[in-house]
Amino acid sequence: MSRTYGDVDEGDDLDVDLGLRPESRTERRANRKKQRARRGFGCFAGIVSLVVVAGLIGGIVFGFGKGRDYLEGMFAAPDYEGEGTGSVQVEVTKGQSSQAIADTLEKKDVVKSARAFERAAREDPRSTQIQAATFTLRKKMSAKAALALMLDPAKSIRVTRVGVNSGWTKDQVAQKLQENKTVKLPPGSVAAALAKPWSLGLPSYAKNNPEGFLYPGTYDVPKNATAYTILRLMTAQFAKTQAELKLPQVAQRKKIDPYQAVIVASIVAAETNRSEDYGKVARVIYNRMQRKMRLQMDSTVHYVAGRSGGVYTTDEERDIDSPYNTYKYRGLPPTPINSPGKDTLRAALNATPGPWLYFTLVNLDTGETAFATTDIEHQANVAKLQAWCQAHKGRC
Numbered sequence: 001m002s003r004t005y006g007d008v009d010e011g012d013d014l015d016v017d018l019g020l021r022p023e024s025r026t027e028r029r030a031n032r033k034k035q036r037a038r039r040g041f042g043c044f045a046g047i048v049s050l051v052v053v054a055g056l057i058g059g060i061v062f063g064f065g066k067g068r069d070y071l072e073g074m075f076a077a078p079d080y081e082g083e084g085t086g087s088v089q090v091e092v093t094k095g096q097s098s099q100a101i102a103d104t105l106e107k108k109d110v111v112k113s114a115r116a117f118e119r120a121a122r123e124d125p126r127s128t129q130i131q132a133a134t135f136t137l138r139k140k141m142s143a144k145a146a147l148a149l150m151l152d153p154a155k156s157i158r159v160t161r162v163g164v165n166s167g168w169t170k171d172q173v174a175q176k177l178q179e180n181k182t183v184k185l186p187p188g189s190v191a192a193a194l195a196k197p198w199s200l201g202l203p204s205y206a207k208n209n210p211e212g213f214l215y216p217g218t219y220d221v222p223k224n225a226t227a228y229t230i231l232r233l234m235t236a237q238f239a240k241t242q243a244e245l246k247l248p249q250v251a252q253r254k255k256i257d258p259y260q261a262v263i264v265a266s267i268v269a270a271e272t273n274r275s276e277d278y279g280k281v282a283r284v285i286y287n288r289m290q291r292k293m294r295l296q297m298d299s300t301v302h303y304v305a306g307r308s309g310g311v312y313t314t315d316e317e318r319d320i321d322s323p324y325n326t327y328k329y330r331g332l333p334p335t336p337i338n339s340p341g342k343d344t345l346r347a348a349l350n351a352t353p354g355p356w357l358y359f360t361l362v363n364l365d366t367g368e369t370a371f372a373t374t375d376i377e378h379q380a381n382v383a384k385l386q387a388w389c390q391a392h393k394g395r396c
Contacts, residue, residue: 077119077143078113080140080142080143081142082140082142083138083142084138085140087136087138088109089137089159089220090104090105090108090110090134090135091220092131092133092135092150096132098117098118099118101117101130102117105117105137108139109140110137110140110141110146111141111142111143111146112140112143113143116143117143117146120144120146120147124144124147124151126151129151130150133157134159134220135149135157136156136159137149159220159221159222160180160221161218161220162218162219162221163217163218163219164215164217164218164234164339165216166338166339166340166341167216167266167338168214168216168339169211169303169308169337169338169339170194172308173190173234174190174191177190177227183225183230185226185227189226190227190231193227194210194231196228197209197210199228200213200231200232200235201232201239202235203238206259207335209335210231211336212262212265212266212335212337212339212340213235213238213262213336214231214238215234215237215241215341217341219237221233234339241342244342247349254349256348261345261349262336262340262345262348263336264282264286264348265282265336265340265347265348266336266337267285267297267332267333268281268285268344269339269340269344270303270337271297272367272369275343277359277367278346279350279351279352280351280352280354280356281347281359281369282348282352283354283356284356284371287355287356288357289331292330294326294327294328294330295326296326298310298312298313300333300337301313301324301326303333303338304322304324305317310396313327354371355373356371356372357372358372358377358378359371359372359378360378360385362381362385363388364388370384
């Protein structure tokens with residue numbers, strides 16, 4: 001028979017109905033003592049646990065510090081000490097990253113490792129101020145010493161960079177050098193040096209005329225260099241390029257005068273800016289010469305008229321009485337009309353085979369040039385150029 005809560009009398013022990021024997025008074029006192037003892041031990045155990053955990057944490061922290069020092073010792077970026085010795089030049093180009101600079105410094109043995117320089121650069125916010133230049137540094141420098149020297153251009157930049165574009169005339173080269181604010185040449189010094197061509201190291205066939213032999217490129221010029229020194233760097237680079245192309249030998253084998261090859265190359269450089277057309281333009285020049293046709297090159301007229309650029313020539317310009325006026329006189333002009341580069345020189349020596357007698361630019365944006373074998377075809381191509389110019393006012 002089940003019982004309800006309402007039947008429980010005061011003083012009844014529910015443990016009886018659960019089948020348990022009621023605790024005696026003596027047992028209850030004993031159990032209370034045990035519970036107090038367990039609570040005391042629990043507190044003691046908790047304290048011991050906290051001490052152990054704290055010890056472990058302290059050990060971990062201590063061990064981590066030691067471990068970190070050990071790992072940093074193992075993986076630290078190798079680095080030299082001191083200011084280094086000797087001299088080495090390092091080129092930094094515009095937009096170059098600190099990683100790329102670091103790699104270059106390591107390859108040149110300026111720093112022991114690229115990582116050491118990268119770390120030094122990260123720790124010094126001035127590293128973003130490193131300028132594009134050719135730096136004179138030392139070998140086996142500490143990364144911090146190398147960075148400090150690069151940030152002091154008065155000490156580390158002992159050369160300045162001078163650029164000469166392909167297709168520039170000697171007058172343009174002279175003007176650009178005189179205007180260069182870092183070179184700071186005395187007024188008129190370039191013209192004075194050009195007036196003594198026998199001292200510039202020109203090839204024997206140049207007829208003592210530097211036009212065409214001031215080789216285009218980028219030159220690292222020592223501080224306080226003279227105009228003569230700078231021009232000699234350019235003519236020396238022409239001599240080097242000539243040797244690489246074997247210009248005199250190839251010209252002789254192909255029955256071309258080496259001076260004429262340079263003249264042709266200069267016309268090619270002035271008439272087109274697409275390398276794939278260099279050889280074809282050279283072929284047009286040779287084909288027209290072979291047929292005793294006037295070259296009718298606007299670039300030679302521009303040269304004698306003293307202007308650069310532009311697509312067309314005026315009636316007045318084409319009427320100039322000058323051997324450079326290839327509308328009026330047959331054959332090549334007497335000298336090159338600018339400084340050609342290696343690719344145009346190669347094209348003059350190895351003109352692309354073909355029957356073309358005419359060419360014209362038809363798109364100034366792309367440099368597209370159209371070639372033709374007859375005057376009718378050529379006039380159709382000229383109409384394309386005129387249409388392009390009409391659609392692009394002020395561009396031609």
